[in-house]
Amino acid sequence: MKSIWKWVIGILILIVMAFAGISWYFSRNWKPIVEEKLKELVRNSTDSLYSLTYDNLDMAIALGNVTLKNALLKADTQVYARMEAAELAPDNLYEIKIKELKVKRFGILDVLRDKELNIKSIDLIDPHIHLTNKYHAYNDTVSTEKPKKSLYEKVKEVFTSVNIGRIDIESAAFRYTKLTDGQSRSFGLDSVQIRVEDILINENTQADTSRLYYTKMIEAMVPGFEYEFSNGFYAAKFDALKINTQEQTLLLTNVAYKPVLEKTAFYKKHGKNVTRADLHFDTLYIERLDFKKLIEKQQTIAHRVYIKNGYAKLYGDKRYPKQPVNQIGQAPHQKLMRIDKMIRLDTVFVKNVDVIYGEMSGKYHREGEISFNGTAGTLTNVTNDTLTLSNDKYMRADLWAKIMNRGNLHAKFSFDMLSKTGEHSYNGTVGSMNATAFNRILYPLLNVEIRSGNIRRIRFDINGTDYRSRGDFRFDYDNLKIDLKANPDEPKKKSSLKIASFLVNQLIINDSNPDANEKYHVGKVNHRRVPEHTFFKNLWQSLLDGIKQTAGISKEREKKWKERAEIAKETVEKTKETSQETKGFFRGLFRKKEK
Incomplete structure (x- = not known):
């Protein structure tokens, strides 16, 4: 028995020594072949635009491991210039530096025998990726004479199949530069984590719709981002971005579009009364997002979008001039239809978002504000895709909020996306609340206060176009009294305003609806739009027409x-x-x- 074990152990030792010798031989003698194949692969797959250089290539054939150190993938500027002259140059150029690239379980025998590249995993340590974008109009048109080669068609002369189990990218730095008219704008991301799983490149997978660019899954995490726009007025930021192409999800946390300057400095720099926007959402989550359409055609196609916990603050300052602009055709749904890239969102869910509009009075130099607190609801069929709209042409919104953080507001909107005249409708109700809550906007802007008033219920049903709004407005209230306030700069007018307030309450406004004669007043809205009024201002003016009528004001x-x-x-x-x-x-x- 002992002799048998001696033979077995001896044979195993000989096998190990032989394998080690073969590995050593391959490492020394096949290294130039592998290097040449690697560089050939880069040349063929990029039409000779890119070249690969590195400081060192370590190979351990026995283990199937390869390590590249200080690798650089860089474009040849002369080749790119020739491609531009022939109108074949891509819009994007890359420069990639990698401190260390580790390839594990690399099957050299599969490459030599079957021209198949099988790799268990690839690790990229401390990569720096610089993408430069330069627009070329000819790339907008797909050439039928010379269709672009797929990645498989570019590599098939070297490999009949490429299979990589996993790619991990750690602490990547990404920089984006856009060249426009000789000028450049850049922004960067740091500490990006990316994982790519199950990459398979062969003659079958190039048409596999379950894969995104031959991969089963790409997962990326960006820890933070902030970018200030070139106009110097706004910045965009988020705390974290996470995408998963297999789950088709995108998550943004603490995303914001905010002014860089405070209100006073903002308007002083602008010199005119423009709407100042300040947007912030704790969560923006997208489900079933078509990443391929987003990347290739910049189309936003998704099943569900969730917007949670945040605010949308809009502000104006009437102390500055506002140039009258014709707003006909500028409603939100009309602007959506004019976006040149497709947007198709089946449902947008909104939860706990405060919508606030504030304004500085040009006459009284006071800030007024109206708010819709805790807005929640859904928007459906949010799209500019005419094919989708041919089946259902209406975009709808069903929203709930607390107006002035007091009364419950429920409003439904319907927008005819194919209408040439901007047809739309809205209806809703407001529950019971104290009318004095509206003094937050009435006194600062109009120098009027509601002394008392109980709103029992408001109901409205309006149909509108770009030019006129018609419908019914019902306003149930009692004990309504108002006070006309004196301008602080004109204290001598207090006495006359007391008389004017008395006249308004006694002769103009019905203090209740039904009134003292038990007559119920219904507002028959028939409001002709002022062309310079925005969509939302026209909406308010139409409702105000109804309020006046129900209050007995003719x-x-x-x-x-x-x-x-x-x-x-x-x-x-x-x-x-x-x-x-x-x-x-x-x-x-x-x-x-x-x-």
């Missing part, structure tokens, strides 16, 4: 009130003048008696 009563207010004002002023003359007379008498 144009005739408004005119009569203004006439009476002027008479009251003149009476007060004359009374003041008479009083001053009387006081002067008695002062004169008193001084004469002293003498």
Whole structure:
């Protein structure tokens, strides 16, 4: 038995020694062949545009491991210039530096015998990737005369099949530069983590729709990003970005589009009254996102989008001039239809988002604000795809919020995406609330306060186009009283405003609906749009038309009130003048008696 074991052990030792010798031979003598094949692969797959250099190539054939140190993949500028002259140059150029690239379980025998490249894993340590984008108009048109080769067609002369189990990219630095009209703009990302799984390149997988660029899964994590736009007014940022192509998901956390400057500096630099936007969302999550369409055609196609926990703050400053611009055709749904890249989102879910509009009064120099707190709901059929819209032409929104953080608002919108005149409709209700909540916007901007008022319910149903809005407005309320406030710069007008307030409450506004005669007033909205008014301002003006009617305010009563207010004002002023003359007379008498 002992002799048998001696033979077995001896044979194993001989096998190991032989294998080690063969490995040593391959490592020394086949290294130039592997290097040449590697460089040939880069040349063939990039049409000789790129070259690969490195400091050292270590090979351990026995283990099937290869390590490249200080590798550099760089474009040949002369080749690129010739491709531009022939209108064949790509829009994107890459420069990739890698401190260390480790290939594990590399099957050299498969390459030699069957021209098949099988690799268990590839690790890229500390890579720096610089992408330079330069627009070429000819790339917008797909050539039918000379179709572009697929990756498989480019490598098949070297390998009939390429199979890589996994690629891990650690602590990658990514820089993007865009060249436009001789000028360049750049931004960068650091500490990016990327994992790619199950890469298979052969004659069958180039048409496999379950794979994205021959891969089963790409997962990327970007820990943070901030970019300031070249106009100097806004910056975009997020805390983390995570994508998974197999699950078709994209997650952004703490994403924001925010002004760089405070309000005063913002408007001083702008010099005109523009809408200042400040957007922030804790979570932006997309499901079933078509990454291939997004990358290749910049089309955004997804099943669901979730927007959670955040705010959208819009602001204007009327102390600065606003150049009148015709807003016809500029409604949100009309702008969506004019975007040249396809957008198709089946459903957008909104949860707990505050929508706030603030404005600085140009007359009273005070800030007013209206808010829709905790907005939640859904938007459906959000698309500019005419093929999809041929089956259902309406984009819809069904939203809930607390207006002024008090009354429950429920509103439904319907937009005819194919209408040439911007047809749309909206209906909704507002629940019970105290009307004084609206003083946050009324007093700063209009110098008017609601002294008291109980809103029991509001219902509206409006249809509109670019030019006119029609519908019904119902406003149930009681105990409504308002006060016209004096301008702080004109304190002498307080007396006349008290009279004017009295006239408004007694003669103009019904303090309840139904009124004292138990007549219920319904607002019949028929509002003609001012072309310079935005879509949302026109919406408000249409609702205001309904509010006035339900409160009993007609144009005739408004005119009569203004006439009476002027008479009251003149009476007060004359009374003041008479009083001053009387006081002067008695002062004169008193001084004469002293003498």
